Structure formats: structure tokens, C-alpha cells
Amino acid sequence: xxxxxxxxxxxxxxxxxxxxxxxxxxxxxxxxxxxxxxxxxxxxxxxxxxxxxxxxxxxxxxxxxxxxxxxxxxxxxxxxxxxxxxxxxxxxxxxxxxxxxxxxxxxxxxxxxxxxxxxxxxxxxxxxxxxxxxxxxxxxxxxxxxxxxxxxxxxxxxxxxxxxxxxxxxxxxxxxxxxxxxxxxxxxxxxxxxxxxxxxxxxxxxxxxxxxxxxxxxxxxxxxxxxxxxxxxxxxxxxxxxxxxxxxxxxxxxxxxxxxxxxxxxxxxxxxxxxxxxxxxxxxxxxxxxxxxxxxxxxxxxxxxxxxxxxxxxxxxxxxxxxxxxxxxxxxxxxxxxxxxxxxxxxxxxxxxxxx
Amino acid sequence: xxxxxxxxxxxxxxxxxxxxxxxxxxxxxxxxxxxxxxxxxxxxxxxxxxxxxxxxxxxxxxxxxxxxxxxxxxxxxxxxxxxxxxxxxxxxxxxxxxxxxxxxxxxxxxxxxxxxxxxxxxxxxxxxxxxxxxxxxxxxxxxxxxxxxxxxxxxxxxxxxxxxxxxxxxxxxxxxxxxxxxxxxxxxxxxxxxxxxxxxxxxxxxxxxxxxxxxxxxxxxxxxxxxxxxxxxxxxxxxxxxxxxxxxxxxxxxxxxxxxxxxxxxxxxxxxxxxxxxxxxxxxxxxxxxxxxxxxxxxxxxxxxxxxxxxxxxxxxxxxxxxxxxxxxxxxxxxxxxxxxxxxxxxxxxxxxxxx
Numbered sequence: 173x174x175x176x177x178x179x180x181x182x183x184x185x186x187x188x189x190x191x192x193x194x195x196x197x198x199x200x201x202x203x204x205x206x207x208x209x210x211x212x213x214x215x216x217x218x219x220x221x222x223x224x225x226x227x228x229x230x231x232x233x234x235x236x237x238x239x240x241x242x243x244x245x246x247x248x249x250x251x252x253x254x255x256x257x258x259x260x261x262x263x264x265x266x267x268x269x270x271x272x273x274x275x276x277x278x279x280x281x282x283x284x285x286x287x288x289x290x291x292x293x294x295x296x297x298x299x300x301x302x303x304x305x306x307x308x309x310x311x312x313x314x315x316x317x318x319x320x321x322x323x324x325x326x327x328x329x330x331x332x333x334x335x336x337x338x339x340x341x342x343x344x345x346x347x348x349x350x351x352x353x354x355x356x357x358x359x360x361x362x363x364x365x366x367x368x369x370x371x372x373x374x375x376x377x378x379x380x381x382x383x384x385x386x387x388x389x390x391x392x393x394x395x396x397x398x399x400x401x402x403x404x405x406x407x408x409x410x411x412x413x414x415x416x417x418x419x420x421x422x423x424x425x426x427x428x429x430x431x432x433x434x435x436x437x438x439x440x441x442x443x444x445x446x447x448x449x450x451x452x453x454x455x456x457x458x459x460x461x462x463x464x465x466x467x468x469x470x471x472x473x474x475x476x477x478x479x480x481x482x483x484x485x486x487x488x489x490x491x492x493x494x495x496x497x498x499x500x501x502x503x504x505x506x507x508x509x510x511x512x513x514x515x516x517x518x519x520x521x522x523x524x525x526x527x528x
Numbered sequence: 529x530x531x532x533x534x535x536x537x538x539x540x541x542x543x544x545x546x547x548x549x550x551x552x553x554x555x556x557x558x559x560x561x562x563x564x565x566x567x568x569x570x571x572x573x574x575x576x577x578x579x580x581x582x583x584x585x586x587x588x589x590x591x592x593x594x595x596x597x598x599x600x601x602x603x604x605x606x607x608x609x610x611x612x613x614x615x616x617x618x619x620x621x622x623x624x625x626x627x628x629x630x631x632x633x634x635x636x637x638x639x640x641x642x643x644x645x646x647x648x649x650x651x652x653x654x655x656x657x658x659x660x661x662x663x664x665x666x667x668x669x670x671x672x673x674x675x676x677x678x679x680x681x682x683x684x685x686x687x688x689x690x691x692x693x694x695x696x697x698x699x700x701x702x703x704x705x706x707x708x709x710x711x712x713x714x715x716x717x718x719x720x721x722x723x724x725x726x727x728x729x730x731x732x733x734x735x736x737x738x739x740x741x742x743x744x745x746x747x748x749x750x751x752x753x754x755x756x757x758x759x760x761x762x763x764x765x766x767x768x769x770x771x772x773x774x775x776x777x778x779x780x781x782x783x784x785x786x787x788x789x790x791x792x793x794x795x796x797x798x799x800x801x802x803x804x805x806x807x808x809x810x811x812x813x814x815x816x817x818x819x820x821x822x823x824x825x826x827x828x829x830x831x832x833x834x835x836x837x838x839x840x841x842x843x844x845x846x847x848x849x850x851x852x853x854x855x856x857x858x859x860x861x862x863x864x865x866x867x868x869x870x871x872x873x874x875x876x877x878x879x880x881x882x883x884x
Binding site for chain 2: 250253327371380381384388394395396398402404405406407408414415417424425430433434437438439440441442456459460463
């Protein structure tokens with residue numbers, strides 16, 4: 173194996189090549205990193221898409237102190253639980269939650285099966301294709317669309333439909349499949365935590381059955397580690413006597429706000445050691461996580477990068493939006509309680525895997 | 529290391545010593561086993577507390593064909609899910625479900641905190657200590673006792689209380705802690721499945737929060753792999769502003785009968801490849817499991833051993849009982865659909881670990 177020459181390489185390149193912080197310091201003139209990479213991570217940067225800074229340092233430090241058996245903050249492997257909101261935390265949520273796009277695009281199929289809906293609101297508006305009118309649908313209207321497109325079918329049929337849709341649907345801005353619009357820095361955090369014994373969970377306000385369809389291929393998170401807003405199912409038999417589960421329009425868990433810690437208790441039964449979110453819907457999950465003993469990491473993604481992704485939320489002096497509100501009050505709570513803000517603009521070297 | 533002489537040893541002893549089926553056959557005169565141990569298991573019997581027979585063979589065969597990558601019935605590791613009912617399947621359920629014993633024994637503490645209950649039924653009867661009267665309490669009465677003893681407290685306090693109780697409570701017949709009354713053959717099945725990549729779940733009609741307290745130490749099953757009857761919690765803050773979850777008397781999931789496959793879908797999101805039960809409450813779980821593609825194992829424990837444990841259920845011509853009913857109709861369905869009956873009397877070499 174030929175050793176690469178260090179001549180002409182940047183400090184970052186040296187670190188990426190696996191040289192220690194100290195060695196890199198010598199070779200680049202002794203400049204001290206503000207946030208040195210912890211010893212155990214010096215071999216290879218587990219978070220290469222992150223810029224050096226408080227956010228990256230917090231993640232590395234959290235893993236170091238909770239997995240070092242000589243640390244007073246050591247966490248036994250079976251207790252290592254980390255929870256992640258999805259929309260706006262793991263992938264793009266603008267201009268519309270992916271699942272809502274799915275529901276709107278399913279409406280023609282539903283209307284084809286039940287033609288009487290064609291002249292009934294809100295289906296009539298959706299069928300008109302008038303984007304402006306669709307954008308103005310009320311929450312009640314959206315709930316009707318969700319009920320019509322997410323319930324009434326066999327759970328296996330639903331899974332097959334979502335899988336098929338994801339294969340063809342494209343995001344309006346990037347013209348790419350939604351699963352390519354995951355945040356590469358967060359994928360690295362998921363992988364890094366798992367390689368250190370953490371069980372990673374999605375805890376989403378989105379539909380549990382929807383996210384479970386692709387969680388394993390997109391995030392490496394198996395369906396049983398997806399907690400989301402969940403409707404009931406009913407067990408029964410089809411005309412051939414085969415047992416089936418049918419999705420019912422009955423809400424079991426609204427996995428938003430207080431519903432997040434409640435859902436975590438229901439589905440996991442352990443308090444997380446780390447939680448990642450980006451909106452007021454994640455507030456209680458962050459509070460619950462931080463209230464545990466020992467080292468607990470609470471992080472919030474701030475969307476402040478209109479060029480590479482989007483900028484929204486009053487904490488940036490930017491207009492609030494329908495989705496993913498990161499309010500000033502929440503920003504202040506985060507700051508006062510020691511939660512870590514991830515600024516997309518400053519902390520992320522790149523946002524998507526397809527960027528160079 | 530001294531090699532033991534094979535002289536005078538039984539075929540079983542030879543197999544237990546790690547000799548292959550063929551070698552044991554030669555040493556014992558070529559007698560053919562009715563259910564030969566699969567090749568991969570010949571090194572060491574993974575189910576030493578099981579007698580040779582259809583039940584043991586079914587388990588060994590199931591694992592062989594679903595984990596052999598050259599088999600047409602191979603199951604990818606991430607899909608290997610096995611579900612187990614608890615009461616009567618993994619541990620003793622007679623003369624009363626352990627959790628019901630807990631609730632009854634908690635009544636004095638509840639009455640101490642709320643003295644006005646002392647003269648209110650059904651608490652008055654429980655406080656009287658009259659076993660016969662307690663045994664005649666109606667389901668409505670029991671529900672009142674369950675609500676009073678299982679809800680209204682912080683989830684962490686509940687966990688601590690159950691843990692403490694389990695340390696001192698004893699079964700009336702064996703005078704041993706309840707966690708010693710697990711069925712050793714079933715513990716071996718759990719371990720064997722896990723060592724072959726199966727994720728083992730408890731799917732119990734009992735309280736999810738209750739079983740989660742001890743599932744890891746007693747069965748090696750982490751809390752997040754316990755699906756049970758679940759009440760809601762409510763997120764809030766204590767007087768010091770600390771976030772807490774309080775157990776509420778609101779039923780989210782009745783994990784019995786149709787509730788078992790519904791609970792499996794809610795909490796796991798995958799259909800099991802193997803399911804183990806012992807009563808009518810497990811019927812739909814077994815049907816749902818068997819309805820999947822490929823090799824699916826459905827097993828039912830039949831309590832037909834009054835000497836070592838209990839004998840109950842009409843399938844044995846024995847009187848039906850309040851708990852764990854294994855009806856004749858269910859027995860017939862099991863037989864007609866290829867579910868495997870485990871007879872405690874014939875299939876289990878020993879019932880408990882403390883037996884010789």
C-alpha cells in the first residue's frame with residue numbers, strides 16, 4: 173500500500189485521509205480546531221458532510237461519552253435509543269409533505285372507483301388540477317382526502333400502491349424521486365449512531381403505514397422502528413376466507429406534539445437518549461428526551477438555506493409557513509435548555525447525496 | 529480433555545453429547561429416528577427439554593428451511609419475526625393471571641391512598657381477603673380494580689412498583705417467584721429462534737407496560753418487542769416542570785383475539801413467520817400468521833399435564849376454565865389447518881428449569 177503524500181493537501185483533506193488531529197495540526201502549521209474530533213473518531217470522519225462546528229461536535233461528543241464504558245455517562249447497548257422526526261428533519265418537507273402529495277395524486281383512482289365523488293368537494297377541486305385552489309384546501313378538506321386515500325383497503329394492497337407511486341413520483345423542484353431528497357448529513361448521523369449500538373427510530377407526524385413502506389430502503393430503518401400517526405385496522409376474512417387486515421378511518425395515535433412522547437412510550441417503551449426534530453411538533457419529544465438522566469442529546473434542524481434547500485421559520489426572521497413551523501418561542505426554549513440547533517446553511521457541507 | 533466412553537449410554541445421551549445422528553445410529557444399532565435432527569443442528573441439540581416428536585421436529589424443520597439460503601422457503605433475516613403469547617404459552621397462567629394477582633395485591637396501597645374506597649365494591653371484597661368471594665368477582669369488578677391499580681401514575685413509578693412486587697411475590701402452588709414459572713422448553717425455542725436471526729416478540733392480552741418491566745430479564749425480549757393490551761398515556765409536567773407521562777384509563781389496544789393481528793400490524797408492521805399461543809385469544813394471530821406466503825409455523829400449547837403443571841380445556845375432555853380456554857372448535861381448526869399442537873405431557877421432557 174502506497175502512502176499518500178501530505179504535500180499540498182488541505183487540513184480537511186488530511187483529516188479525511190485518516191490522519192490524527194495532532195498530525196494534521198503539525199502538517200498545517202499548528203492551527204487548533206475549535207472542536208477537535210474525539211480520539212475514537214480520528215481514524216475516519218463518520219460525518220464527512222458536516223462542517224466542523226458546535227452541531228457536529230455535539231454529536232461526536234454524545235456518542236463518545238455514552239459508548240465509552242469508562243465514562244460516567246455510559247449507556248448500556250440495549251438502552252441506546254435515538255428518535256428522528258422525518259419531514260424536514262430527514263428529508264424535504266416543502267412545498268408539501270410527500271404523503272399529502274401521494275394522497276392528492278391518488279384522488280383520480282379513488283374517483284374512478286367511486287364516480288359519484290367527482291362532483292363532491294374537496295374531490296372536485298383536486299380533480300380540477302387547479303394548483304392554487306388545491307393549495308387553499310382547508311384542514312377538514314385534507315382530512316377527507318386522507319381518509320379516502322389512506323383507508324378502506326387491505327394493508328398489503330396499500331403497501332404495494334405506495335411502493336409503486338414512489339417509483340414514479342418526482343419532486344417539483346429537483347425533478348427527482350422523493351427518496352433522493354433525504355439529507356445526506358442526517359443519513360450519516362443515522363449510520364454513525366447505529367454503528368455505535370444505537371437503535372434508530374423514526375417518530376413522525378406522518379402516517380406510520382406510509383413511512384414503513386420505504387423506511388428500510390431509504391433510511392436503513394426497519395418498519396418496526398417507525399412510529400407515526402396510526403389509524404386502526406380491522407381483522408377479517410376476504411371472500412376466499414383468507415385473513416386480511418383492512419385500514420380503518422379510526423385514529424389510534426396522533427403522533428405530533430404530546431403524541432410523540434406518548435407514541436414513543438406506546439411503541440418503544442424506553443425514553444430516547446437522542447432526539448432530532450425541526451418543528452413545534454417535535455417540542456415535547458425533545459423535552460421528554462432531555463428530561464432523562466445522564467447525557468441526552470436534543471437537536472433541531474433549522475431551515476435557513478434558501479439556495480440549497482429552503483428557508484422558513486420565524487427564528488430566521490422569515491415568514492412562517494404551513495408546514496414545519498420552528499417558532500421563535502421554540503427557538504428560545506431550545507437555546508435556554510441546551511438543545512443544539514443545526515443550521516443547514518452553516519453546519520452542512522452538502523445537503524443531498526447527489527451534490528458534489 | 530477426556531473423551532467420554534459411549535458404552536452404556538442411551539441414544540439421547542449420545543445426541544446430547546454432540547454426536548451426529550448417523551454416529552449415534554451406529555452406536556445404538558442403527559435404529560432410525562422418526563424425526564431426524566436436521567443436519568445443521570446435529571452438533572448440539574438446541575431444544576434439549578423437548579422429547580423427540582412432531583412438535584420438536586416442526587420447530588427444527590421450520591428453522592432449517594427458512595434460514596437455509598438454498599431453500600425455496602428461505603426468509604431474509606430482516607423479515608424473521610416470531611410472536612409468542614405469554615400467559616399459558618411462556619409461563620403459568622393458573623390459577624390466575626400474574627398481572628391480576630398484582631392488581632389484587634395492590635388494592636391495599638390504593639385504598640390507603642384513597643380511604644373512601646374501603647367501603648366501596650369491589651375494593652371492599654378484595655380488602656376482606658375472602659378468596660372465595662374474590663374468585664367470584666365479575667369482569668366489570670375486575671376492570672374497576674385494573675383501572676385503579678394500573679392507571680393514574682407516572683409510567684416510571686409504575687415500572688418501579690411492578691419490579692418491586694415481582695421480587696417478593698410467590699406463586700401459591702410452587703412458592704416460587706413468578707419468573708421461575710416460565711416453561712423451559714419455550715425459553716429454548718426463544719433462544720433457538722433468536723440464534724437463527726429471528727426477532728422474538730411477546731404478543732399478549734396482558735398489559736403491555738406490565739410485561740415490559742420484566743420481559744428482558746425473564747425472556748431476553750426487550751420492552752420494544754412486547755405488544756400487549758395498552759392504555760393511553762398523557763404527556764404533561766410535574767410540579768417542578770419536569771415532563772412526565774401519566775398512565776390513563778383509556779384503552780388504545782385490546783390485544784386479544786382480532787386485536788392480536790391488529791396489534792402486530794400496529795406495533796411491528798410485518799406478518800410473523802411463526803406464532804405460538806394456547807387459547808382462543810390466539811386464534812386470529814395463528815390464522816394471520818399461517819395466511820402468509822412460504823413456510824409459516826403456528827403452534828398451540830395444550831395444557832394436559834395435571835401432575836407437572838395443569839390440565840384444562842375441553843380438547844382434553846377436561847372442564848373449561850376462566851382463563852386460557854382451548855376450545856374443541858379451536859382444536860379442530862388447528863388440526864384441519866396444519867397448526868402444530870404442543871402437548872405439555874408428551875412433548876416436554878421437563879416443564880420448568882428448576883426440575884431435574
